[in-house]
Amino acid sequence: MRNKLELIKTVDTMAGEVKMNDLHNLKEFFEKMGMDSQDQRHGILEEIISFMDALVGQDYEKANNAVHSMMKKGQDDLFKEVGKITRKIHTAINGFKEAIDPRFKEIATVDMPNVIDKLQLVIDKTEEAANKTMETVEKYILNMDDLASHIRNLEGPESSVDYLKEFKNKLENDLTGILMAQSFQDITGQIIKKVIKLVGDIEEELVRLITTFGLKIEQGVKTERTEGELISQSGVDDLLKEFGF
Amino acid sequence: MPDYKMKFLVVDDFSTMRRIVKNILKQLGYEEIEEAEDGVNAYAKLKSGRFGFVVCDWNMPNMDGLQLLKKIRNDPELKDMPFLMITAEAEKHKVVEAIKAGVNNYIVKPFTAELLKEKMDKIFENLRK
Structure with missing residues (x-):
């Protein structure tokens, strides 16, 4: 005061x-x-x-x-x-x-998981094909020795026997070549696996981004597929029969 | 007895697949086989040439197999053309869709030479009826 x-x-x-x-x-x-x-x-x-x-x-x-x-x-x-x-x-x-394209959501939740599935399918199918090829080639390669001994037993004209021997050698080489060529599957498979990993990581980041900015991601979308029921050739044949084929 | 002079059109965007189908058809005894890489190309060929049979893939750029099939069935000149679909599309509703569009038979990839022969015989048998 x-x-x-x-x-x-x-x-x-x-x-x-x-x-x-x-x-x-x-x-x-x-x-x-x-x-x-x-x-x-x-x-x-x-x-x-x-x-x-x-x-x-x-x-x-x-x-x-x-x-x-x-x-x-x-x-x-x-x-x-x-x-x-x-x-x-x-x-x-x-x-x-x-600015985030609404398509982003679809890309992150549907397209990218689908791409991963398709890439995995590529790996599986090429592997299957390569295995089938190798199985067939091996069947003949393993019998090359038998073929050689049969050729040795031949008493025909010498030129024919020589032809067969040379043919057998060439065939064996080529079969081995085919067998070796199947290694492509391993190499391509590894590259595709890396791409799958990368796509998976990007997908995760996209989902995080979209969630952060409020676009709702329905849970479970990832595992759902829009594709219908898949049927085999016999399923197709049954259907054809149903329609009077 | 099948008519071995019948002219085939093999439609697929993958040349490997066209080559495989072509080889099987040749093994079956058919000699006249032409190729097209999509529906647009195939339709143009069908309009200009005397074809007796179409073997066609479903998934192709420009015009797919189903679109080609519908176009053929709606064309007075081509509507009775035998059409065999060979495709990786194995969804039930798609098969039904193709049947409704007028496909003569349907093969799911991967397929065997025996299956192709069997389906061709079946088509010819049905056509004779």
């Missing part, structure tokens, strides 16, 4: 007029610096002038209001800025959400 009175006295009796002038000069100075009425400082300066005015006039209520108003102004501006930033973030997120 004592401090307040002393301050008022000082402002009132000694330098009140001077200080008020100084404040007005300061306002002019700020205005020259390009401070417009929208500037935060402008408002606070107004409040300070009002505060000082009130003190000079010993209007404590007005001074108190001026102080509250100053505090409020500071907070308002802070809230305003936070609000602006929030709105910007919100707009950016919404824009990004719209």
